[in-house]
Amino acid sequence: MIYPSASSLILLNVLFFIWADTVFGNVKPFSAKGTSTTTTAEVTSTTGTKNRSANSSQEKKKCNVPCDFQAKMLSEEKKYMCRNLQNSLVEYARSTKKMIRNMMDDHQSSLDYLSSQVNELMSWVMALNADMSRKPIDVFPHRAVQSHGLDCSDIKDTIGSVTKTPSGLYIIHPEGSSYPFEVLCEMDFRGGGWTVIQKRTEGTVEFQRSWSDYLDGFGDLSGEFWLGLRKIFHIVNQKTDSFMLYVGLESEDDTYAYASYDSFWLEDEVCSFKIHLGRYSGNAGDAFRGYRKEDNQNTLPFSTFDVDNDGCNPVCSYQEEPIKSCSNFSEKTGWWFSQCGLANLNGIHRFTRKMLSTGIRWDTWTMDDKPIKIKSVSMKIRRTYFK
Template structure:
């Protein structure tokens, strides 16, 4: 009888473990926006077991029963098994519904603070969409990470692609952000400020015109200061390709919107004239948040200055007469 009881207990335990593993596999398949190349990743200081095993079941049993791991990761190609006391999970977005999909797994997540930290801890990370947790406010955000350009580790906070998002917004919208990580985007002044405040940061601007000519410029020291004035500080220009000085005109200037005039012009509001919230001085040479218009046309919007309210960079390939097809702004800790 005792022998039979032991057998029953062993079978029950085996079935329970199998059920847990099985449900986990189904759970991961359900959320197929998680790239297979980015599995659970364990910091080296938290690895409790690492070795080669035959299958996921053996990996789970060894890790949980012999090493008291919180969770384990099995790589089918190499049969490598890693058991850890805490895992970081990086999610890659393929749909706008990512937030409700990842909610059930938050108890497993120890989030990173920006794209640079992801790349530092996981050098094989690919460009894509990740959930991060800001270092000061603990706010979680879905961000677009560029892991390829100039060594990678860039957090994208501005992007124009096709004119699908209206950028003529009030101050509250510019402060909190609008658009989406997978398309046109303004991350939000308060989040950009916090990301840049974490450590010494650099700024990179990339642009493409309608002839597919590309250019970029990089600034050494990027910060937004003076509280909710979000004053632009970019330091010296570190590098550029095909781009003359332009953003430097906006250095040490607070952010102006049509409902919050902080530019240096007393008689008018540059955000209205340029049809964009921006670091307007009097007014601006760079207008990356300006009206998205096709080449050969002139922006004509009520209240705005014709021909000056386009999506453009005055230092790139002909200046204000050249309309931009794409632009992006991103930051990286150095």
Template sequence: MSRKQETDLMNVVRQIMDLDQQNRQQEARVTEAESKYSEINNRVEIMQLQTLQSATQTSSDAIYDCASLYTRNYRISGEYKLPKDDFLGTPELNVYCDMETKGGGWTVIQRRKIGLTSFNRDWKQYKQGFGSIRGDFWLGNEHIFRLTRQPTVLRIELEDWQGLRRFAEYGFFTVANELNSYKLFIANYTGNAGDSLRYHNNTNFSTMNKDNDKCVDDCAALRKGGYWYNCCTDSNLNGVFYRYGEHTRNSDGITWYGWHGSNYSLKKVEMKIRPVGFHP
């Protein structure tokens, strides 16, 4: 091969390499354009979903408690996960739903039945909630505040160590926000357990590290649990779990004065709420 032919061949090879590089650059530009298009398309889809979600959340179809689950045909009592709701300002939340009592739709906010979970907790723990949703637990004052921003019914179910049961129901129940110390407001009692929450109406929530009661004594420290203390109690559903009822040496048990007085610690307690306008 002559020198001229070698030179011509090298020029052809360089041209092919240049064309190949240009082709790769063009492919890269196409890929980048496709990626940007896909990103823009995804953003549009997300905005459409958010718009649709907001429209749903402003309607009666929004899922924010067990009553709304019931209306969506969830009729079995048990643990459910409520989705995060940016419109209502509620986080994702595991709840226990009672779908049977008086037509169902109840969101359980407190339970005592096993006795292995201490309720002598600080302010932050009572704010966020603690315990096992299938066992003993406190749902959390912040969650209770959010759930009671609509007209709400509170039902309290009690059981003693002989297996007898009583209940107290309040047709009006709401809890203020944290700035107002999760103050309790209740009214319209019905039931057969006696009205042992009336004394606690219009009282702030207190814990072992926040004394907000209306007494010289530190009621939360004396009763060993967070609660809406006055000076101090006609009931204490977050007291110490004592087995077999009588606890005459202590005044810090799970008490409901209207039924068994101040020296009897109950075996089981369940507090549950649902909207006033709920119809099964």
């Protein structure tokens, strides 16, 4: 066995102390002082955490206070706006009611004024009607138009000498008439100058009329019409002229006939426009005079259902049938009746392509001893000594 030397042991002890110093020099000794240090650090850490929590809580408080205030302000602002809107609506409703009330008051005042005006006009109308019932006057207002002549013959004489005068509507102002009026002139038929006083073609215009209608005239001058007794009277009663009458007839089978009278005039309204006819010519027969004395309608007054001048007093006979009124018998049309007679160019007219039911009568125009059914008719007048 070999024992180390002293020098070796000394060297080993030195190395051991160096190693021990090295190892334990890096380790801090545990002591009360060291424990205090560690505790302080932990306390500091805990205190920092608490401070952060306190700061966070304060920040939350700082945030919550303004948010609640802002919400409160918005709520107050909404309430303020709602109050303003409500007040505005109330004020608008009040002003609207006031405006409507004022408008209604104004309208009521206007209606009261118009009502008073209407009552005044009605009083004037009633006064005028009373005056008209006391005396016959011309009811046509004067129209501020320039007439073309005294009648269609006069127009043909004056204008036709310069240029060709076409047929159509013209304005005439006969002698003795207080107003001008429009007529239909035929300027090509048999030398022209004819004033048409009656025309019927298809039955579109009813001739079942009262006395006043037959006085003033009715219908359309461009279609079917009756010119009017007053107008006819003024035309044919001009002082220096005499007139002739032409009656044109058309049957349902398109055959034609006519009756012409070389003199034609009417008495005035006081005498109910008694008709006067001259010599007859034509191929339809003289239905105005008829075959018997009681058929003669010449010199007879005009008659309607409401102004009866037909001579049936108390009754007359037509085809062995007793009649009280010829106008009512012919369905309330107007004509120069003589116990009804053989002529009535204003009789009821109903015509279709398949059927003809007519009361237009000219009973001297016959075929196989039966009166021909008349589809259309016209009455024209012209100066006797036409140029």
